[in-house]
Amino acid sequence: MSVGPETVRKIARLARIDVPDAALAPLAGELSAILGWVEQLAEVDTEGVAPMTAVIPTRLRWRDDVVSDGDIQAKVLANAPAAMSGFFAVPKVIE
C-alpha cells in the first residue's frame, strides 16, 4: 500500500502530531517504503492460525477490588506542566 500526503495528514491528525505541509510528501515516501516492505506478510498462509496474544501462556490474575493506593496528590501532580488547586490545568476547552 502506498500512502499519499493526504493520508499522512489524516494519520498525523489521528496520532495528534502536527506535521507541517512541507513534510507531508517526504513522510509519505518513507511510510510507503515501510508499509510496502511489511506487506510481504500477505504471502504467508495463516489460514486457521489464531493470532498470538500472549508470549507465555498465562492467566490474568484477579485481585480484591479494594483501594490499594492513594492520598498522594502532591506526588501525582509533581511533574505537571501546569497544576492549579490540586488539579491538572489545561487550555480552555469550552468557549
Place this chain on the structure above:
Amino acid sequence: MSDLTDLGLAAMARGLAARDFSAAELTAAHLEAMAANRHLNAFIVETPEIATAQAAAADAALARGDAGRLAGIPLGIKDLFCTEGVQTTAGSKILAGFVPQYESTVSGKLLADGAVMLGKLNMDEFAMGSSNETSAYGRVISPWRAADGSNRELVPGGSSGGSAAAVAARLCAGATGTDTGGSIRQPASFVGISGIKPTYGRCSRWGVVAFASSLDQAGPMARSVEDCALLLTSMCGFDPKDSTSLDVAVPDFAAGLTGDLSGKRIGVPREYRLDGMDATIAALWEQGLAWARDAGATIVDVSLPHTKYALPTYYIIAPAEASSNLARYDGVRYGLRVTPEGGNLADMYGATRATGFGAEVQRRIMIGTYVLSAGFYDAYFTKAQKVRALIARDFELAFEQCDLLLTPTAPSAAFAFGDIVDPLAMYLNDVFTVPSSLAGLPAMSVPAGLSNAGLPLGLQIIGRPLDEMGVLDAGLAIERAAGFTARPESRR
C-alpha cells in the same frame, strides 16, 4: 586510571567481601572514570552524591555482615527505568525534566541488594533505534575504534548504547538494559560485552517506560557471563504490579553456572545463513559450533521456516503497541507542554508531540496508528499477530530436536555514524535478534571474536522459555573457549 574499574563484577564482590578495598573506593574510582570519559556521552545524568551515599551504606552493611549480594557494586541504569527522585527521560525531549516519584521494580531490586547507582545511561529515544543516533541527548560514542586507521567514531549499537559503551569503557561494572527486538544483544555484540534478555515475564516491566509492551524485557549487560548471571538473579522475580510478570521461582543463576554442555544438543537454524553473509561472521559461527562440540554438545541442523517474516512482523507489532503506549505523552500530566499562541487543547496536543518526539519516534507512531486504523487493522495487525504465532511455533518445533540455538548476534560489526541512514536498512541490524523477541525466548550475546577491522563480534544463544540457566551455561562455554580479551583502545 585505577585498576579497580578493570575488575569484573564478581571479582569486585569478592574483593569487597574480603575488605581488600571499600565500596567507597570502588565507587570513587568509577566516578573518576566517568569524569574522564564524558566525550562518550554514555550518561544523561550522573548521580555522584547518590552513589557516594549508597557506597557508604554498602560499606556499613559489609562491616555489619548483613550486606546484600550486590553490596557496593557500581551500576549504570538505562534511562528507561524510572528512578525515584532522579530525572528519567527515555532519551526523549518530551520527558525532559521528568522526575519519577517512584522506583521501577527492577532498579529497586538491584538497589535493595546493595547496588550503587552511578547515573542514568543514554539510549535511543524510547528505545527506538539500533545506533543511538536517535537520542535527544546526543549520540553515544563507542569506546572502540576500527584498526583500519580511519579513526571514525563508531556507534555503540542500540537501543541500550549508553549501557554498552559505559560497561565496555569500564565506567561501570554492569548496567541494566532493555530489549524489545535486540536492544541488549546487538549493542553488547558491538562493544564486546555480554548481555542477556531473559524470558518475557521474568523481569517486571513496572516502572520501565513502555515501548512495545508484549516485547519489552529488561536484562543485564556486563563484561562476563558470570557477571550477567549475578545481576540477572537480582533483577528477576514475580511482581504483582506487572500483569504479565511470571510467578515462577528464580534460581541462583551464578551459583548454577557450570559451562558444561555434555549431552546438550545445539541447533543451527539454516534460515539464519543469509545470502551474502559476512565471511568473518560465518567463520566465527562455525568456530562457535566447534567450541560447543568441544564442551560436550552435539550439533543439529534445524529449520525456522518463518524467519524471513520476523522483521516485517516486528515492524507492525512494535509500532502498533508504541502508538498506543506513547499516546500518554500529551503535555497534560508530565513532560513537555507546547501551547501555540491562542491555541486550544487539541492544538496543544499536536504541538507538544510534534516538538517533543524525534523523527524516528514520530515515524513509528504514525506507522502504528495506520496499521491499527479502521479498515487496516485486520490486514496488518491481526495478520502480523498470526505470523507471530507461526514464528513462535517454529521455535517450539525446533526445540523438540535441540536444547539451545547458536547464531550470530548481528549481521555486522559496529558501523560509523551516518553510515546507515535508510530506516529499513537500519532495521536489518536486528535480523537475528527479533525472532526470539517475538517468541519471548531467553537469548544472550557473548563476545566471541573480532572483525577484520578489529571490532568485536558476538554470538547469540537462544533457549527454551525459562531456560536462562541453559543459555548462560552455553554462554560460559563460548566465553571460556573464545578467551575474548580484546578491549577498546580509546580509553583516555
